[in-house]
Amino acid sequence: MSMETSPGEPLPFPPGFVWGAATAAYQIEGAATADGKGPSVWDTFSHTPGKVRGGDTGDIACDSYHRYREDAGLLRDLGLSAYRFSISWPRVFPDGTGRVNQAGLDYYRALADALGERGIAGTATLFHWDLPQALQDRGGWASREVALRFADYAAVVGEALGDRIGRWITLNEPAVVAHNGYRTGAHAPGLRDAGAAAAATHHLLLGHGLAAAALRAALPSAADVGITLNLSPVRVAAPADGAGAALERARQVTDACVNGVFLEPVLSARYPEHAAGALLPPGRLIEAGDMETIAAPLDFLGVNYYQPIHLRPGDPDNLRRNEDAPISGISGVVQYQPDGMARTAMGWLVDPEGLYELLLRLSKDAPGLPLYVTENGCAAEDYVNPEGTVNDVERVRFLHLHLAAAARAIRDGANLSGYYVWSLLDNFEWAWGYQKRFGIIFVDFGTQRRIPKASSAFYADVARANVVPPLPDAWPA
Numbered sequence: 001m002s003m004e005t006s007p008g009e010p011l012p013f014p015p016g017f018v019w020g021a022a023t024a025a026y027q028i029e030g031a032a033t034a035d036g037k038g039p040s041v042w043d044t045f046s047h048t049p050g051k052v053r054g055g056d057t058g059d060i061a062c063d064s065y066h067r068y069r070e071d072a073g074l075l076r077d078l079g080l081s082a083y084r085f086s087i088s089w090p091r092v093f094p095d096g097t098g099r100v101n102q103a104g105l106d107y108y109r110a111l112a113d114a115l116g117e118r119g120i121a122g123t124a125t126l127f128h129w130d131l132p133q134a135l136q137d138r139g140g141w142a143s144r145e146v147a148l149r150f151a152d153y154a155a156v157v158g159e160a161l162g163d164r165i166g167r168w169i170t171l172n173e174p175a176v177v178a179h180n181g182y183r184t185g186a187h188a189p190g191l192r193d194a195g196a197a198a199a200a201t202h203h204l205l206l207g208h209g210l211a212a213a214a215l216r217a218a219l220p221s222a223a224d225v226g227i228t229l230n231l232s233p234v235r236v237a238a239p240a241d242g243a244g245a246a247l248e249r250a251r252q253v254t255d256a257c258v259n260g261v262f263l264e265p266v267l268s269a270r271y272p273e274h275a276a277g278a279l280l281p282p283g284r285l286i287e288a289g290d291m292e293t294i295a296a297p298l299d300f301l302g303v304n305y306y307q308p309i310h311l312r313p314g315d316p317d318n319l320r321r322n323e324d325a326p327i328s329g330i331s332g333v334v335q336y337q338p339d340g341m342a343r344t345a346m347g348w349l350v351d352p353e354g355l356y357e358l359l360l361r362l363s364k365d366a367p368g369l370p371l372y373v374t375e376n377g378c379a380a381e382d383y384v385n386p387e388g389t390v391n392d393v394e395r396v397r398f399l400h401l402h403l404a405a406a407a408r409a410i411r412d413g414a415n416l417s418g419y420y421v422w423s424l425l426d427n428f429e430w431a432w433g434y435q436k437r438f439g440i441i442f443v444d445f446g447t448q449r450r451i452p453k454a455s456s457a458f459y460a461d462v463a464r465a466n467v468v469p470p471l472p473d474a475w476p477a
């Protein structure tokens with residue numbers, strides 16, 4: 001546990017700390033069929049009735065495909081040094097394989113130029129969930145072939161943008177793709193197939209390894225290549241007498257299931273020994289050399305942190321208030337959300353200490369590996385008030401707490417090099433459509449007007465000063 005920071009103490013970040021904001025192609029670009037773009041699994045999924053709240057789609061989203069100069073200007077106005085965006089694979093390969101759509105590459109070159117002209121370094125994510133539908137039709141990530149096609153795509157994009165983009169992320173949150181996309185069906189492609197999910201797990205990881213190698217071959221040697229994982233510390237309730245060992249075992253298994261399945265292959269070339277067998281790919285899918293490909297050295301690890309997982313004894317078949325069935329499948333244990341902890345508009349816990357713990361743990365497990373928080377932020381019920389401004393006090397507080405936790409983690413030895421807030425703009429929040437707003441900039445989806453929220457001013461101040469101010473005694477101030 002960290003030492004608490006007294007409210008009066010400003011916390012500095014190291015010189016050169018990267019201050020960024022993040023988005024993803026399908027969530028902001030719109031222009032779903034423009035300039036030769038092919039359909040992605042998210043186009044298909046969002047146009048399937050009942051899959052996304054309100055029938056929302058990313059057809060228009062924030063229209064950033066056309067408004068990227070304005071959005072680059074907003075980043076500059078905030079004084080941020082970096083922008084994490086993702087590249088839409090089906091803009092580049094409309095059919096998944098074969099023909100390259102030059103117009104798609106040109107768009108990202110223009111975006112990178114618009115950023116560069118405003119002094120903002122681009123961080124490009126190759127895969128933020130919008131798989132070309134043509135590749136889904138060939139099995140998607142459940143098929144090994146897709147990992148090979150991902151490497152082809154990485155090579156083409158690396159070649160086209162390597163002179164303009166210095167930091168590269170292969171995959172965003174492969175765990176969410178495998179789990180929500182293939183196991184529960186809440187996300188595209190909407191499968192409910194445990195076998196396909198386990199296969200997708202391996203092929204996503206393999207795709208990462210192959211794409212990282214392809215990027216390294218295409219990019220200047222100074223470019224950095226990494227992966228972004230969603231990670232959550234796992235906590236257990238203080239056990240009743242005699243339950244301690246079982247709960248600790250549940251914690252280990254859950255940690256292996258939610259974090260280890262992707263972290264250990266990447267860092268240590270093996271699947272975690274404690275993970276539930278059902279989540280792991282069958283041995284016959286793991287070919288000679290795969291694990292070494294997956295574990296090739298990274299230049300950095302991207303960490304998306306939203307909330308920790310809490311466990312307590314319980315009955316998964318008879319869930320009580322605030323309880324969920326455990327992902328580990330362990331009997332006698334449930335996931336739960338402790339009463340009395342603040343939550344966001346997603347219902348997610350506000351727990352900055354989880355970020356602190358995670359950053360220190362990773363710095364211990366992977367000594368010397370630079371870390372970036374590639375996403376952190378919260379949804380809130382934002383609205384434009386009669387003065388025409390958006391006073392998102394909850395998000396200001398959320399960011400304040402998490403940035404203070406990040407600064408404390410650095411002070412205590414974490415190897416954190418930068419932070420990208422999720423998100424620059426309110427956008428298409430996957431299965432929630434436009435119901436959830438995560439932006440530090442409000443988007444009026446009727447007019448596409450951007451209105452910087454109070455949190456953007458707070459974040460810009462922190463970035464400019466490279467210091468987190470003391471926490472006020474009470475909120476809202």
Ligand code: FCB
Nearest residue numbers: 024172173176422429438
């Ligand atoms: C993450 C996703 C990102 C966004 C946030 C809220 O899982 O990577 O696209 O939806 O959650």
